[in-house]
Amino acid sequence: MEYKVNSGIWGTMFGVPCIVADNLLKLADESQIKVLLYLLRYSEIKLTAEEISLNTGVSTDKVTDAVLFWQQVNVLSQEITTTVPSAPVKHEIKQKLQPAVPAVNPQPEQMAPPLGNTPLKTTQLHPSEIAEIVCSDENIAELFKISETLLGPLNPSMQNTLIWMYNYLNLKKEVILILISFCVESNKTNPKIIEKIASDWAEKEINTLETATAEVEHLNSARNFSNEIKSIFELRQNPTTNQQKLIFKWQNDGFPIDMIHLAYEKTVEQINKVSFEYINKILDSWKASGYTSVSDVKKAEDDFRKKKTSESVASDGYDPDKYKILINNV
16 A cells, blocks of 8 residues: 655645654654644743643643653753743763663673673663663664664564663674574563573673674574474473483484484383483493494394394303393493
């Protein structure tokens, strides 16, 4: 559907700053937009909060809040010709932002996050504070714009998360976008999850295109490996934390999927249930024996079987239970 302005109704016109349409529409609510339009329309007239409220349908309290909002993002000046009371908000904003969001993004050596246990974000910025940051930093404005194409409309929580990752963790814009893309592909778009991954990246000093891309490849590989294990084990729910640790261990040890599948089958045959610990013992025993593939295991079984068959012919004392124990080393 296409939209076109009805130019026939244009008479006397008034201007709206481009920054409002370009950067602030998504941050301002309905009452703030109404108040701004009314103030711009009657910019040469001294207005009261009651008059604005009467003509816009916005309560006087919200009129006051709206004026403060537009003052904080520098659309309206503090000397605006209206009797709506103003407050010394600039100093308060600076103080609130200082611990978590510096006014200027410093160099990495000036803003390195604490390693080992990077704390998650606790401060929630007010929409007017977010708007001020977006207006003063082109990188954050672009980060918001591109992130919105990946995540859809950004809610205040996600806006806070993006600013925190950029200004506090000091992650580069392109690194944050790679992280966001990975989270979208993994269906992990909760801000808290994104913050946890971002903290992990900061601790690992993953802050270049190369290291971020390599980390995403590693995480995708781990996710795909885990999904394969879940499939062959016929799990109906995601692995527990301890089970996931064993899956990562098997991947790091280099066990191929078919080898893990064989260990799974032997486990079910012997104890009639899926036990990650039992499977892990079988795999560890195979690794200690130098077996790196299913063919290695089956060859060892065939050699053992032939040897025992030969011994049983000579002594007639072949014990199949001892064969199972020796093969599985459990």
